[in-house]
Amino acid sequence: MSTASPSPAYVHGYSPDESRRLGAQADTLAALLHSGTAYPPGSRVLEAGCGVGAQTVHLARSSPGARLVSVDVSAASLDRARAHVAAQVPDARVEWHRADLHALPFPDATFDHVFVCFVLEHLPDPEGALTALRRVLRPGGTLTVIEGDHGSAFFHPDSRHARVAIDAQVRLQAAAGGDALIGRRLQPLLSAAGYGDVVVRPRTVYADRTRPALAEGFTRDTFVAMIEAVRDDALAAGLVTSADWERGIADLRRTAGPDGTFHYAFFKATATRPVSAGAVP
């Protein structure tokens, strides 16, 4: 949900047992998001906005023969990404570049495929970024985008305080120029940015007592942890009182309990850079 957060396996995996359990959970989520994405050997793949490498690991595993180029604007993130990938997929061959998505240091049509995950949600001009990415994609090449949408979060027991806490995160992200509700508008964004063959589908996480690893690993340790991370900013901005915040977080955590349920929809889009009009009969 944030490119700044590594997968929960590395944050919360204190014991080997827990590490294994959460690793399995992270794999479940990765399978949900990455299934259908595998690039042929030799194909040139740009990962735009790799952050600390959480998705790079999955790309490298799913497409071992692809020529992966991962770009991020933050040198610190790139350092962490490089170390993370080296530890997790030692034989991965990744080329790392520090660059702004809006000014990529690559000639036109450099890549066969572009992959963007949990990046557009942070950008003030996602359409501009998509247009810039289209330039470096060869005509006929594919773009894959994965984003969440916090408006898809609903749960049992329902709680007004929990909804206020989530809404605070959405407002703070908007104030920072991002959009935590971007999943629902991937279709019009990609169309407006000049892509063709745009196909968007929800990829839904639903956790209840029959899926305790998902309830803990996703609901509590990923989603609720992400909301909790904005506590100080939410209080400083006056979006919620301290007491209401604590109650909202407690109510959210309860949805990962034995009688709770939690629903969240990611959106995965695929699209192509159209072949130029002149080349089409």
Add this chain to the structure above:
Amino acid sequence: MSTASPSPAYVHGYSPDESRRLGAQADTLAALLHSGTAYPPGSRVLEAGCGVGAQTVHLARSSPGARLVSVDVSAASLDRARAHVAAQVPDARVEWHRADLHALPFPDATFDHVFVCFVLEHLPDPEGALTALRRVLRPGGTLTVIEGDHGSAFFHPDSRHARVAIDAQVRLQAAAGGDALIGRRLQPLLSAAGYGDVVVRPRTVYADRTRPALAEGFTRDTFVAMIEAVRDDALAAGLVTSADWERGIADLRRTAGPDGTFHYAFFKATATRPVSAGAVP
């Protein structure tokens, strides 16, 4: 979404062309909801709360050899259901009974399977209804439940007025003793009512410009039409002003347009009546 509404094909199918198009759309939604539900020839199946027969038609088609017994509390609905099924599935053999779900006129363990669709959302005591249904299900027999959850509705362009209109429908349904947000709590409800092997999964409708039939047939002619139907009650209850209502409905309809998107999650649950403790080693 309401047992009082027939499928849109019969409400809106004015022309043969439109009828075919909406028929295809209704089939898409029926496939989404009914896939995985087929009962063996000779099995005894109770449809609890058949309403006007919208789902009875699909049950009869999917399970042609099953012995289908459809029950509703309303004699008028039963009359419409009988006529609807006779017109749509002429060779269907359905036994019709007028009865209250809480006082079913059947001996214990009469049925191999029970099917409940868009019914619990209207009941003040859904857990009590599920418990009553468990009585007429044989040990080891299956229960299938399908319900919506209006809290799963989100869309582009987002609109506060549209959300207020949906919220008015949710409040009115709650005031009438129902729960338009019941999908998220099927898991705890079924567990509390004494069922075993409870498995709940979302079945999601997502419509955008690449699925115009779904955008028109589901977003506009099913979901928005259902919200529009409570206009007078919402205004009478003072939940919204007339101007805000019209704007909310216009905004909702826009989500079915060429740049709009619409997301809705149904929930489908399956469960079994546990075999009595004495019969298990």
